Amino acid sequence: MPPVHPLKKLLNYAKAYKKDFRLATIYSILNKFFDVLPEVLIGVAVDIVINGDKSFLAKRVLGGFGITDTWHQLMFLGAVNALIWAGESWFEYLLSIKWRKLAQNLQHDLRLDTYDHVQKLEMAYFENQRTGNLMSILNEDINQMERFLNGGANQIIQVICSSIMVSAVFFTLQPSLAVISLLPVPLILIGAFWFQKRLAPRYSEVREAAGDVSARLNNNLLGLATIKAFATETFEKNHIAEASNTYREANSNAIAISAAITPVIRMAILAGFTATLVYGGWLTLQGDLAVGAYSVLVYLTQRLLWPMTGLAEVADMYQRSMSAIDRAMGLLDTKINIPYEGKHVAPSQIKGELQFDKVDFAYGDQKTLQQISLHIPAGKTVAFVGSTGSGKSTLVKLLLRFYSAQAGKITLDGTEINDINLQDLRRCIGYVAQDSFLTDGTIADNIAYGMQDADDASIRDAAQAAEAMEFISKLPLGFATRIGERGQKLSGGQRQRLALARAILKNPPILILDEATSAVDNETEAAIQRSLDVVSRNRTTIVIAHRLSTVRQADCIHLLEAGNIMESGTHDELLALDAGYAALWRLQTGERAHV
Structure with missing residues (x-):
């Protein structure tokens, strides 16, 4: 039976927060929807300035109301722009509140449930465990999950939504340009997951090494009187240095891969943006693409592709979190061999x-x-x-x-x-x-x-x-x-x-x-x-x-x-x-x- 993915474990654990996850996701999608619209308005504004009463807005939207004057069109566009920015800001606030509250609640529940589970494990379990390593799971690993939910989950959702929304606009305005310009998007996403897959074992090593550092520090702080009495401060410092160096090397191995993600994504972005700029400009000069539409596509390409450089950070945060969640869930899944149930008696x-x-x-x-x-x-x-x-x-x-x-x-x-x-x-x-x-x-x-x-x-x-x-x-x-x-x-x-x-x-x-x-x-x-x-x-x-x-x-x-x-x-x-x-x-x- 293949191992269950840490994210699936987390979602199964967080079933009580299904409604909160759903609302937070909706807020992220709506925020991205309003975030994309200003680029569309730029193209509409260019079209109004160039074509006046023959603009797309005058013919298709405001013509029935008799609003064809260029200035009135721009005034209308300004009002719509204000509503869009208000909508984006409002949903930014809602998603921030919802994701952060969800992260805090889930962190709180997972820490308490994991600690409560640890208390119920038989003493034989602790003979093969170090207190510092358990502390690392209960504290730092669960905090890592919180950091991911605070920002990383929203970023992933918005990258996906942005890709879908921008792709829809591209294919509506110019299908042939869309195919060329958006070709890097699946490559970027596939590349991010390719890197992420190779980061997984390295971040598992990082979390284990972090647990070792915590275990050594915890052990030494409890035995400080003995360390002082035997004048072994330097000896113990070297022990800590050894554990810390292992942690540093494990991080370095992970960084060697995670640092390569951004440059690779930048090259893919360059290809997509150049295609829109050059091929889209050529189509405009040939009369196959309106100037306003060209402006929209240039801005949208920038808006879509450039944030994807953040995928490097998101992928890094995601994989760190998955390794941390896997350790926390592994602890929570540890079998309790001495059950608490039984006949109730009073002293x-x-x-x-x-x-x-x-x-x-x-x-x-x-x-x-x-x-x-x-x-x-x-x-x-x-x-x-x-x-x-x-x-x-x-x-x-x-x-x-x-x-x-x-x-x-x-x-x-x-x-x-x-x-x-x-x-x-x-x-x-x-x-x-x-x-x-x-x-x-x-x-x-x-x-x-x-x-x-x-x-x-x-x-x-x-x-x-x-x-x-x-x-x-x-x-x-x-x-x-x-x-x-x-x-x-x-x-x-x-x-x-x-x-x-x-x-x-x-x-x-x-x-x-x-x-x-x-x-x-x-x-x-x-x-x-x-x-x-x-x-x-x-x-x-x-x-x-x-x-x-x-x-x-x-x-x-x-x-x-x-x-x-x-x-x-x-x-x-x-x-x-x-x-x-x-x-x-x-x-x-x-x-x-x-x-």
Whole structure:
């Protein structure tokens, strides 16, 4: 099946704007119609001046009204000219408003729909994507489409209309001259498309290279502290220079072709204009063509052919836009492998009983979980410990359905989680990660993230429960203090307390802490631990940790290694077993196992 053209994809996407496209096109056509008429009036004026009361206008139009005087004819012509210019200006205004508004609306919708679609893609998709490249599509590529609709679409329509209208006048006045003079028009159009076809792959390379530049810049700006700490500014500058140079070379390859379009079109225009000027003049001298008609054809040839030099710019803009639209539509067409549909549940209906039944999962060829079977009773606190890469975090990511299990099933209160509406499932879970996402908003905004109806008292209570009030009260604006992008104005411990406060405010039946205390100081760890002792009561709590001291009070601890559950039990039971967990405990504390 041949690939669908990007323009067709865009038109299919923009079906809701069909009426706007139609009106904008009509305005463009009418504007061009009025734009062509002044050249016709020039020929009529010449005919009046030369032939007086025997002019075409006197005999065919005004004769019935008794207006044959040359001056009166010119006055009439002036009035018609004023109406034509008013019509052209009016439709110029309408087409400009309509095309620009259409471009803005379509840009807005496409950006929102594409972003919304990206949010619904499974986490596995992002493992093979760079954030900067996605940013390039969501921002620059969609802006490129807007630029094309703002001006390029109107130009293409008007070139086509101009060709048809002028051709009609030519064939009406002098068919033989029309054939010669207009011969370059199809050649120009065919040539423009020929060039455009060769530009397509080059502009695809340009868009990809632009995405690479954006990805590198985004990556470096996020890691600026590390770059400074390792004094690698020059090294990273060279990386950016390499990506930018690739972008420059890709553009140069495209420019080498696009720059040739205008000179080629100019040569074709020269041929057409010369034919009208010389052959048309000869016909006039022979008496086969009226002087007024000759004037009309000379001016119309100029009006028709000269704007075609703009086809180079239009073709360039068109192909850039098609490459950009193709990338945006490709992103929008990416299959969502984890559907959102399913049975609706409310957090208040959930008890929090979880069952993992022979669950397998692998990242590519790397097995991460193997035949995991375990039961987590409602309201209990369960911990997972083990070395890095043992599969601890993967378990909770499967529970949150960031990924789908490749074998086995996970149930919540007896219902398979794949059958539950995805957003409802996630609303039942409070998730605190090692590096929680914070917005560039206020303290209050971040605690109430996802819970817009939360009141000030609830936000304060959640902050109190997370032991965050101590640092919040010292901030100049308290809860109204803005914390910067990703919370960069706060320490790591302060960010984690806000993330915990957010989970507490959510009041979910299931709470997950994924290495939530691994990157904080002892004081913050102790504060978070005190908060957890309170908020985990009568709530299913899953704790993933490297520090065994944070999970010793758990109702059950599972030791994972290489995707398998090696040991399970309470802290004391596992120490008594004197196996893997006990060895880890001794390694971290220096204590001997007590039997």
